[in-house]
Amino acid sequence: MERDFYKxxxxxxxxxxxxxxxxxxxxxxxxNRDLWPREIIASKFGVFKNKPDLILWPKNEEEIxxxxxIANEHKLNIIPFGAGSGVCGATLPxxxxxxxxxxTKRMNKILNVDYQSLILNVEAGAIGYPLxxxxxxxxxxxxxxxxxxxxxxxxxxxxxxxxxxxSSRYGKIEDMVVSLRVITGHGEIIDTSEIVSSEISGxxxxxxIGSEGTLGIICSAGLSINYLPKFxxxxxxxxxxxxxxxxxxxxxxxxxxxxxxIRLYDxxxxxxxxxxxxxxxxxxxxxxxxxxxxxxxDIFLKRILSFPQLLNSLSQLITxxxxxxxxxxxxxxxxxxxxxxxxxxxxxxxxxxxxxxxPAKKWERNRYSxxxxxxxxxxxxxxxxxxxxxxxxxxxxELYHEVKRVIQDKAFLMAHFSHAYQDGCSIYFTFAAKxxxxxxxxxxxxxxxxxxxxxxxxxxxxxxxxxxxxxxKLEHLRKQLGEGTELFKILKRxxxxxxxxxxxxxxxx
Ligand SMILES: Cc1cc2nc3c(=O)[nH]c(=O)nc-3n(C[C@H](O)[C@H](O)[C@H](O)COP(=O)(O)OP(=O)(O)OC[C@H]3O[C@@H](n4cnc5c(N)ncnc54)[C@H](O)[C@@H]3O)c2cc1C
Numbered sequence: 447m448e449r450d451f452y453k454x455x456x457x458x459x460x461x462x463x464x465x466x467x468x469x470x471x472x473x474x475x476x477x478n479r480d481l482w483p484r485e486i487i488a489s490k491f492g493v494f495k496n497k498p499d500l501i502l503w504p505k506n507e508e509e510i511x512x513x514x515x516i517a518n519e520h521k522l523n524i525i526p527f528g529a530g531s532g533v534c535g536a537t538l539p540x541x542x543x544x545x546x547x548x549x550t551k552r553m554n555k556i557l558n559v560d561y562q563s564l565i566l567n568v569e570a571g572a573i574g575y576p577l578x579x580x581x582x583x584x585x586x587x588x589x590x591x592x593x594x595x596x597x598x599x600x601x602x603x604x605x606x607x608x609x610x611x612x613s614s615r616y617g618k619i620e621d622m623v624v625s626l627r628v629i630t631g632h633g634e635i636i637d638t639s640e641i642v643s644s645e646i647s648g649x650x651x652x653x654x655i656g657s658e659g660t661l662g663i664i665c666s667a668g669l670s671i672n673y674l675p676k677f678x679x680x681x682x683x684x685x686x687x688x689x690x691x692x693x694x695x696x697x698x699x700x701x702x703x704x705x706x707x708i709r710l711y712d713x714x715x716x717x718x719x720x721x722x723x724x725x726x727x728x729x730x731x732x733x734x735x736x737x738x739x740x741x742x743x744d745i746f747l748k749r750i751l752s753f754p755q756l757l758n759s760l761s762q763l764i765t766x767x768x769x770x771x772x773x774x775x776x777x778x779x780x781x782x783x784x785x786x787x788x789x790x791x792x793x794x795x796x797x798x799x800x801x802x803x804x805p806a807k808k809w810e811r812n813r814y815s816x817x818x819x820x821x822x823x824x825x826x827x828x829x830x831x832x833x834x835x836x837x838x839x840x841x842x843x844e845l846y847h848e849v850k851r852v853i854q855d856k857a858f859l860m861a862h863f864s865h866a867y868q869d870g871c872s873i874y875f876t877f878a879a880k881x882x883x884x885x886x887x888x889x890x891x892x893x894x895x896x897x898x899x900x901x902x903x904x905x906x907x908x909x910x911x912x913x914x915x916x917x918x919k920l921e922h923l924r925k926q927l928g929e930g931t932e933l934f935k936i937l938k939r940x941x942x943x944x945x946x947x948x949x950x951x952x953x954x955x
Pocket of ligand 1: 481527529530531533537570592593594597601605609610611658659662663664817818914948
């Protein structure tokens, strides 16, 4: 077996060149996980279970076709890899056989921009931020701004059904896709631009979006682009509670004045977001929350995380209200102004207190940095994770309160409501807790996830709005899909008959 694998490695070297094939320990350690917090906990306790056997960096489709051919012949497990910023374990090497990571980052070129039809054709390994800047320099934008824009790729966005911060205006990634070129697990090249989309044929792109590398490798994509907006307004309001804020967002979205960015924070998240105000924050709670707000010191964090129930109870004393920020953008200044004025009227109807521009501007200044502060909690011996669920307007508040209730004594919890639409909204929960050893930490972490997802399924809400499924939500996804799971298995057999693509994930048997 090892002799065979040595031959396979030699073959890959002859195919890609020595530099682009690695089984070096540093590389296999790095690629043993994505940013799924359960695996970050494991690495903090020195547990590294899932090292891949090889990492490959192909430069074009032809090399990928050959990789897939060898993988079929030798039943290798191929794991497509963008930038590894996924937070659900979707790139974890789980096969008992040989696990091969195929990192797409060398395939990062803009292939074409059709400025007349506003379509960008780009290779899948392109990282978000440099790509966006190249378009900005020409006066265009993709309109896709995930908080991970510095460290995620086009292929990763597509394979996990990503959402950017301006999804209320531009839609999620699946709304931007015009065409895809995919090499399936069978080794066939599918170019959806060659298949005329019609009422009868349906949209083939949607089969591959969200497939998490289990059907094939996305090599390039046609994405719709937009003129870079010339005008922008900033608004912020404080509402007495989340119910009033949610009513305001719903009405703004249903009257087309919700803006590009619309985010409502619960009391605790607002307290943190409004950290710049001169309002007094007294006592122990002040110390704790200021530490959560970025000025972390181990000792405080350790204390905070050891008493989630106490901290959750203290947070209920916050009476500052719930912050809403709204950014309107567009190319017609009068239209942008009109939307802002209309949204202010709606906010006033629900007793929103106008807080001016600064909280919204502050959000914009920090829009890509906030998530990275979480690493300090891991360094302090705790863990933190986020969960992005979604539901229709009639159940948003109920879902929020029910999750808070079941988690009250298990983790410190806060939330904001972003990605609003006409019919519903996503809730982004952040929870943090602590345990003294690896087994307790994993047990605690998994119990929190199970408790929350049980509530989500119980209310027939959606278990993932944009982070995807990976390993973390697989069990609940199967429950949610019920017999529908069989349909996905049929697709899997059609595109990947030998089951070589990303074993143990979404479409796997
Ligand atoms: C700090 C931080 C903030 C985040 N903010 C957001 C956010 O605002 N919005 C959001 O949607 N997500 C967010 N995420 C999650 C993550 O960034 C997204 O899921 C992103 O789309 C993953 O892209 P990636 O290139 O890193 O993919 P990876 O993590 O490398 O892979 C993700 C999945 O896609 C598959 N895959 C990757 N490339 C290909 C390809 N070419 N063909 C087929 N399959 C492929 C992999 O096999 C895996 O199943 C955040 C993560 C972090 C760490």
